[in-house]
Amino acid sequence: MSQTFRVDLRGIVDLLSHHLYTSPQVYVRELLQNAVDAITARQTAYEADAAYETDADDADGVATRPPAPRIAIASSDTTGDGSLTISDNGIGLSEAQVHELLATIGRSSKRDDLGFARHEFMGQFGIGLLSCFMVSDAIEVTTRRAGEPTVLWRGFSDGAYAVEPAPADRQREETGTTVTLRPRPGCEHLLTRRAVTGLVEHYGARLPHPVTVDGEPVTGGPAPWDRPEDETEAARRDRLEAYCEEVFGFAPFDVIDVATAEAGLRGVAFVLPMPANPAVPAAHRVYLKQMLLSEGAERLLPEWAFFVRCVVDTSELRPTASREALYEDSLLEATRDTLGDRLRGWLVRLSRQEPARLRAFLRVHHLGVKALALHDDDMLRLVAEFWPMETNVGPLTLSEFGERYGLLRFTPLLDEFRQLAPVAAAQGLAVLNAGYVYDAEIIDRLASVDRALEVEQLRAADLTTHLQRLDTADEQAIAPFLAVADRVLDRLGCDLLVRSFEPSGLPALYLLDEDTAFQLDVRGTREQVDDTWSAILGSFQAATAPRPRLVLNHRNPLARQVLALADPELQAMCLEGLYAQALLLGHHPLRPADTAALNQSFLGLIGRAVAGGAQ
The missing domain is CATH 3.30.230.80 (Ribosomal Protein S5; domain 2)
Structure with a gap:
């Protein structure tokens, strides 16, 4: 059986008037909007030469030109009874339109009942008027349409309303509308001259029609989008x-x-x-x-x-x-x-x-431009030409780097760049740091747009192929000591590699690529979670887990001395010290085992030094 909804009108009014708007102060904006729309309707009717725009005393039935638009507000400071009124000389409403427009919530009245295109108006009479219930329990509208008597409409916050011919003291001589509000308890301050003037300046100072508050005009000067003819x-x-x-x-x-x-x-x-x-x-x-x-x-x-x-x-x-x-x-x-x-x-x-000005802009807002460069070719070329990226040979744009070195060799991780940059530079390898936001994606997109551009990603594991291997005699000389070194580093989950590279002042280098770091994280997390999560994480763990590498530099005198030590205990302490130093230089986090190795090496070497000094 079909039935209709039962509507609590008081609840609907409360919902729309108190919860649709964020602040009771918007009542001024809504009243101004209704006044402006009424003026617009009257001007549009005149331009269309509509018959209903003729005044009652216009005997020949010809539409008269509307007077200059006017919106006048009288605050509670001047009305004498604490009320506020806003009057306009717009099109006004007939009694039938009052019933239809002011008492119908949510109807798109501007097109249906006034007969004009919807985009000419700001809002809807019914919805906008509801905002007044946030500051007043009753709304009075006195309105007169050309050729019609003055009508008085009273609306109440409980949803009731009444319409009647306006009494003699409320008659309007001219076409237009006056809205009267009396403050509800606690809202008196919102109807004062100071409050209303401030709200009119805030919301309506740019309106094309003059607005007065207690007879004083409220103007805002030229709008930001205006271009006065006499202004340079x-x-x-x-x-x-x-x-x-x-x-x-x-x-x-x-x-x-x-x-x-x-x-x-x-x-x-x-x-x-x-x-x-x-x-x-x-x-x-x-x-x-x-x-x-x-x-x-x-x-x-x-x-x-x-x-x-x-x-x-x-x-x-x-x-x-x-x-x-x-x-x-x-x-x-x-x-x-x-x-x-x-x-x-x-x-x-x-x-x-203005390229210098663009560079100044990019220093501040490069993130936004780089984000756009991922989707826009013009911005991609702009970033490539003007945004200097960090490299191990100094700041260079992508265009400068490609022209100078023939290809874009980069590392996608910041920590990886930090550990590889000085070593790669010493081997004659120029490397871009693509570890910052959008940089790696921009390089990839640049390569997809320019097929002739060569791009190479340098990873920690790849760097070892650029380091010089030892000759046969040197490998044989250190062979007896590698077994001890392997046992020490195995406890730390690290492999040993001996190479000869520049700079010679760097004794050791810790190499950890992204895949190895991920596997180490998975392994460490599995040891800290329950069996269920451990089993889930096990699906991500490789069968043969890769290990980071500690690369000792055979060109460094200290590294050669450590490899040549005959005392296994002293060699172990020195290797742990070099391992910890390589971690710190590469900005790698220290695990508990790494911290223990650092402390053991530091204290052990101090103990050896003190014991030797005592002798």
Whole structure:
């Protein structure tokens, strides 16, 4: 059996008026929006020469030109009874429209009942008016449409409303609407002159229609997106920089004009002069038809553009129901792409016209540009040409490195670069550090775009192929001592390798590649978890676990002396000391076994030295 929902109207009103909006202060914005929409409707009706726009006393039935738009607010400081009124000379409503529009929650009234395109208006009469219930338990609307009598509508927070002809003292002589609010307990301060003026300046100072509070005009000067004819470019730049410091709290690195016709959007983007956190969504200041919509609108720009803050005005993007954010749809997505193209073009222009300024920008915001380079060829070339990367032969761009050495040899891990860089440089191998965010991916993508570019990844295990092997005589000379060394290092899970390499001042080198490090982590974790997790982790462990290598440098006098020691105990302590030093030089973490070896070697050698000195 089909039935209809039973609706608790008081609950619906409470839900929408107290939970749809984030703050009771938005009631001023909603009232201003309704007033602006009413004025827009009247102007549009005149332009269309609509018959219902004629005044009652216009005998010949010709539509009269609307008077100059006017929105007047009287605060509780001047009304005398603690109330607030806002009056406009817009189109007004007939009694039938009052019943239909003010008492219907959620209906898209602007198109259906006024007969005009929806995008010309900011909001909906019914929904916007609900915000007033956050500061008042009752709302009175006195309205007159051309050729109709004045109507008085009273709405209450319990969902009830009443409509009647306006009494003699509430009659309106001109077309338009007046909304009256009386504060609910605790909200009196929100209807005072000081509070209302501040809210009008905050939300409506950029509106195209004059707004007064207690007879005083509220104006905000030129909007950021405006270009007054008598203002020079330098003066506009100074004005925008001052605006940015006032609103966003920083002096911009640069100011970029942005626009997209499809969204009716115009505005400016301010480039941050300091690094921004990519994980924190950028918050932008968005106006809808010159009314402030949000100070913290997100997803207006692509995710990679976290280095700018925007202030824009749009006429076509849709707001959410509370009109405090932008509605995610295909138009917003297209707008985001267009604005991203504008920022990309600014970067390309800097690379061609102001390369020094681009380098200054990259020093601050390289993360955002590198993120974009993973998907955009122009940005990829820009990064390759202008962003200096860390190498073991000094800072070089990818283009400079490729031209000088013929290929891009890199290590993908920061710790791996630190341990390999000095040794590789001594062998004549130039190596890029691709251990920072996006660097390895950028090198891979550069190789996929430019097929002629040679790329080589240098791993710790690969470096041994570039180190000189000992000749036969030297290998035979150290053979008796290798067995002792192998036993010492085996306890530490490490293999020994003896090579001859530069720099000769480096006695030992600890080589641990990514695969070996992963296997060591799996093995260590299995020893600390229960049987179930140990079995799961066992599926990731290789049958033959690789081991890191300690490479002793035969060109180093100290390393040769250690290998030639006849005392096994002293040789063991020296090997443990060289092992610990190689770990520290390579920035590797010390396991408990490594710390024990370091302490044992240090204390043992001190003991030997003290005993020898006593003799």
